[in-house]
Amino acid sequence: MLDGVTAQFVVSVHDVAPWSFSRTREWVAELECRDVPATLLLVPGAWRGVPLADDPALVRWLHAAARRGHELAQHGFTHRAVPGGPRRRRLLNRLLARGCAEFCALDAREAADRLARGRAELARAGIHPQGFTPPGWLASPGTMAALRASGLAYTTSHLAVHDLRTGRRYRLPALCHRPGGLGEHAAARLLPWAACRWARRGRSFRIALHPADLARPGLRESALAAIDAALAAGAEPLTYAELVAVRGRGTP
Template sequence: MSWFVVSIHDVAPATLAESSRWSRDLQERGVPATLLVVPGPWRSPAFEPGDELATWLHERVAGGDEVAQHGWMHRAWPGGAWWRQVTGQVAARGCAELWSIERDVARRTLGAGLHLLRRAGFEPVGMTPPGYLASPTCLAVLRELEFRYSTSHLRVLDLRTGRRLHAPAMSHRPGGLGEAAGREMVGRVVRARAERNLPVRIALHPEDLHRPGLRQATLRAIDDALEAGLRPTTYERLVA
């Protein structure tokens, strides 16, 4: 039996309502979530131990979910090769903060986020970069900080062994020109891989809930994966 992972992205104080909505949908289906927390100042002050978000996250961990780090503040740093700037803007809409980043900045910001999460009582073992874009420098820093895994658009990377698990991450681009086509593609790819017993990942974003039809399309894809017999899991369990 193969597997699928559902991740809730951009979890932050400002998106608690949307994260909770997605979480309830998954709980109704018995699907655990990997909750990707933006610990730095993004749309609101930084994540703080003891705040409403931290309380909710502890409840979800007790319910079988995973807390993972999702960068620091979702804002790309200036500089870097021109092609990296273009790729980051197109693929991640300007939030690819770990795609063109200097080592000391990566260590400082990722370390700060890890410190906040640990102060709140969490021990994240993974870091999914915003936009799934991480430079080799970033991956080296993740190893130094003793993260166990990272992810890209196509793979889950075990940072300890170097093992790469191939599983495309499917998500929507709400508000973009290709929103309608993307909505159909997510469902088709998930169904096709599930029918062939191949692993797949489904990424949920807060903005998806504000666009007609995206929530329903995503839940249909999750239901299709379950009906095909794929096993829902978290990233942490995959690399355990």
């Protein structure tokens, strides 16, 4: 905390789908030990298996998690990039999102269709999200136009949370690992340091957890150390929906 400003931080658990169920539960168990609410980013469509709504055990667990204070949000539709689009955006998908940037190059019509199909799948599971995070945090201008017309409350990018109802943009950079990528070990050392430094300075931020982090030596410990450092420095953990509601009421 610096000059009386309390940092806020959001912990998101990405890539929630039937295939990643056990890893999602592992992350959430760690967060609940720390009284930290998670925003669970749900992939609605068939991705490495059946659609989310076709896994009754996962659906029951998600509803129970929501009752315990976690948020359920939409994370794309199939989490796989769609062919076509401008060459520059296709390159971004390959370099930054490893082929998962589904909404990176869509026009508004295509984006609206995938958003609606994803929400319909989640509704089939009795889930009605307030927010949307595009895979890889990459959204085309057409996707942003579709999101503004969607009725959703917010979306996110790598550096910010975007309130779709007011047009406000809240700068909260995301800290995350890149398993198997260049600089993996350096980033693992940096993550707890950055979380501690930002929390002490009253700077709000996000920590993104992925299933693959649990399969790499040291990444789980690094992410949990970052969360512990943020809490020790007095930062306030919120879900995305809580953050947007609080900021909308005028809290810095």
